[in-house]
Amino acid sequence: MEGYAKGLEGVIAGESTICQINGEKGQLLYRGYPIEQLAKHVSFEDTTYLLLYGHLPNQQDSALFRAKMRNARELGPQILDMISHFPEASHPMELLQSVIAYLSAYVEHRIHHGPTCNCRETLHQVAQLPSVIAAYHRIRNGLRYIPPQKSLSHGANFLYMLRGELPTEEEGKIMDSALVMHAEHAFNASTFTARVVASSQSTCYSSISAAIGSLYGSLHGGANERVMDMVDEIGTKENVVPWLEAALAKNQKVMGMGHRVYKAKDPRSNLMEEYLLYLSEQSGDMRYYDILKELELQTRKRMEEKGKPIYPNVDFFSGAVYRLLGIPTKLFTPIFAMSRVSGWLAHVLEQRMDNRLYRPRALYTGPEPRDLPSDLP
Numbered sequence: 001m002e003g004y005a006k007g008l009e010g011v012i013a014g015e016s017t018i019c020q021i022n023g024e025k026g027q028l029l030y031r032g033y034p035i036e037q038l039a040k041h042v043s044f045e046d047t048t049y050l051l052l053y054g055h056l057p058n059q060q061d062s063a064l065f066r067a068k069m070r071n072a073r074e075l076g077p078q079i080l081d082m083i084s085h086f087p088e089a090s091h092p093m094e095l096l097q098s099v100i101a102y103l104s105a106y107v108e109h110r111i112h113h114g115p116t117c118n119c120r121e122t123l124h125q126v127a128q129l130p131s132v133i134a135a136y137h138r139i140r141n142g143l144r145y146i147p148p149q150k151s152l153s154h155g156a157n158f159l160y161m162l163r164g165e166l167p168t169e170e171e172g173k174i175m176d177s178a179l180v181m182h183a184e185h186a187f188n189a190s191t192f193t194a195r196v197v198a199s200s201q202s203t204c205y206s207s208i209s210a211a212i213g214s215l216y217g218s219l220h221g222g223a224n225e226r227v228m229d230m231v232d233e234i235g236t237k238e239n240v241v242p243w244l245e246a247a248l249a250k251n252q253k254v255m256g257m258g259h260r261v262y263k264a265k266d267p268r269s270n271l272m273e274e275y276l277l278y279l280s281e282q283s284g285d286m287r288y289y290d291i292l293k294e295l296e297l298q299t300r301k302r303m304e305e306k307g308k309p310i311y312p313n314v315d316f317f318s319g320a321v322y323r324l325l326g327i328p329t330k331l332f333t334p335i336f337a338m339s340r341v342s343g344w345l346a347h348v349l350e351q352r353m354d355n356r357l358y359r360p361r362a363l364y365t366g367p368e369p370r371d372l373p374s375d376l377p
């Protein structure tokens with residue numbers, strides 16, 4: 001049928017001024033700024049401001065916004081209680097989704113008074129997700145909850161609350177920069193989910209909770225977890241070639257390589273590689289770096305020979321970076337959520353500025369009209 005595109009592939013489903021991706025050139029820009037510059041020189045808090053307000057903050061706005069974000073980090077006793085009592089076998093993404101829905105009950109929503117929303121004021125969702133993830137990890141491991149520290153950046157505070165000790169300045173910067181790199185990526189499944197929910201004029205908490213649900217799916221978040229499973233399976237640099245040959249012979253994908261949109265190197269992967277090298281040298285453990293570099297080299301060589309060049313995407317090095325920062329694999333997708341929430345909120349606000357309820361049609365492939373059978377039970 002004309003106009004039908006499975007999975008909406010290639011369909012333009014809305015206008016946006018937030019994020020531009022040029023897959024051929026390997027460019028990613030937030031509000032026109034290249035990701036490499038933002039990730040190196042702008043904090044996650046200022047990046048969030050940029051995404052939510054459309055421009056970088058001046059010094060005064062930056063200080064005010066930072067204070068607001070840091071004041072909102074502390075978890076209330078109800079949330080700590082919820083984390084403690086959440087079913088043992090659950091995944092932390094289910095917890096995040098529930099916490100956001102629950103937090104909503106404590107907020108006076110202003111959505112019905114116009115296209116704006118008070119999420120830029122409360123900043124609950126951006127500020128509290130790292131605290132929830134850190135508290136989840138500690139409580140699940142029989143450790144005490146560490147309250148946030150206002151002197152620390154968003155990324156450094158997360159590491160502090162997770163590990164219970166202050167990170168080095170460099171570790172804090174790397175974590176913050178990794179969050180900047182994951183904060184936004186245009187109309188992917190979770191962001192589109194957030195916008196669809198926003199289009200019905202539901203609350204931004206409903207949008208974010210739904211977006212977390214979408215990111216939880218194995219086709220969206222989680223590639224860096226699978227990269228680390230692969231690295232663990234490979235084990236040594238020497239085993240890269242035999243492992244790769246066996247994998248390609250079975251048509252198995254090399255995790256963290258290739259991308260639907262980027263047909264050049266994902267600009268974020270260069271920075272992630274730089275951070276991995278730094279952390280590996282600092283820790284004296286070059287194993288992950290050596291395996292990944294060899295795997296990149298050998299995969300690119302073989303794929304180029306086949307005339308199908310592929311390059312590392314952001315997930316190729318990020319899992320190893322997180323691991324060297326002391327973050328367990330189970331938290332990789334929640335960390336993606338705690339970063340992407342800034343982009344989701346920006347899209348919710350943008351959707352409301354010029355809203356039209358999403359209502360696509362389905363191509364009906366069911367039975368023709370028919371009468372009920374005469375021998376109904």
Ligand SMILES: CC(C)(COP(=O)(O)OP(=O)(O)OC[C@H]1O[C@@H](n2cnc3c(N)ncnc32)[C@H](O)[C@@H]1OP(=O)(O)O)[C@@H](O)C(=O)NCCC(=O)NCCS
Nearest residue numbers: 223252253254255256257258259260303308310313314315
């Ligand atoms: C992301 C992904 C689904 C894109 O796949 P795609 O749209 O088919 O990519 P391309 O069209 O550029 O692929 C061209 C060819 O390279 C192959 N290819 C792509 N990525 C590959 C990978 N990681 N390992 C081995 N071969 C790969 C494809 O199978 C295809 O071969 P074919 O023509 O024989 O079918 C794919 O690269 C992938 O599965 N990567 C690993 C998972 C991953 O890192 N996901 C996170 C993405 S952010």
